[in-house]
Amino acid sequence: MEKEKNILTCVDCGTQNCKFKVRSYPEFCPTTNLDEGDLEWALERYDEGNNHKIMTASAEVEYEGYGHLTRVEEIMEFARKTGAKKIGIANCIGLIKEARTFAKILRANDFEPYSVICKVGAVDKSSIGIAKECENIGAAMCNPILQARLLNKIKTDLNVVIGLCVGHDSLFYKYSDAYATTLVTKDRVTGHNPAAVLYTATSYYKKLTPKD
Numbered sequence: 001m002e003k004e005k006n007i008l009t010c011v012d013c014g015t016q017n018c019k020f021k022v023r024s025y026p027e028f029c030p031t032t033n034l035d036e037g038d039l040e041w042a043l044e045r046y047d048e049g050n051n052h053k054i055m056t057a058s059a060e061v062e063y064e065g066y067g068h069l070t071r072v073e074e075i076m077e078f079a080r081k082t083g084a085k086k087i088g089i090a091n092c093i094g095l096i097k098e099a100r101t102f103a104k105i106l107r108a109n110d111f112e113p114y115s116v117i118c119k120v121g122a123v124d125k126s127s128i129g130i131a132k133e134c135e136n137i138g139a140a141m142c143n144p145i146l147q148a149r150l151l152n153k154i155k156t157d158l159n160v161v162i163g164l165c166v167g168h169d170s171l172f173y174k175y176s177d178a179y180a181t182t183l184v185t186k187d188r189v190t191g192h193n194p195a196a197v198l199y200t201a202t203s204y205y206k207k208l209t210p211k212d
């Protein structure tokens with residue numbers, strides 16, 4: 001069967017004219033092919049709930065901290081700007097030390113951190129139908145929905161993810177009532193720097209694009 005032609009999207013664009021505006025837009029550009037209704041719909045959403053406050057604070061943190069505030073500092077600045085005091089930490093057990101350090105920093109900066117670790121509830125993986133062999137690396141399952149529920153009950157103002165597994169993080173974001181951001185993205189192989197694979201994709205990680 002003939003391979004379907006790749007559909008061109010923003011990753012195939014060489015101009016990024018949506019930012020620069022003095023170049024040209026490619027034919028497949030979603031900006032020039034935009035259904036006006038979609039743009040209006042998105043713009044209207046910024047007036048819903050606290051979305052406008054979040055957008056304003058994000059833009060200010062980006063602008064004021066550009067290139068000199070670390071992500072830890074940016075999260076605290078974002079929290080200050082949005083009035084968030086109770087900070088939920090949804091952390092992986094493998095990053096408990098990092099979570100403790102973050103909590104210490106938060107306390108030193110007058111925030112109230114509340115951590116719920118991934119293994120909370122002490123439920124075995126096989127008890128919810130996960131394959132028994134998955135227990136070979138530990139029987140207790142991660143419980144991102146319970147992490148979210150407990151932080152929701154505390155009514156945290158902002159939740160921060162530290163190293164939840166791929167997919168567990170997806171469930172946490174889905175069930176978290178508070179806006180959630182990520183401090184650490186887990187990558188057990190690269191010391192939690194998943195971008196390392198992208199930076200070395202033409203050398204050490206060439207194996208991921210064997211046909212190039």
Ligand code: SF4
Nearest residue numbers: 010013016017018029
């Ligand atoms: S929106 Fe258009 S101009 Fe912007 S990156 Fe995508 S294709 Fe390029």
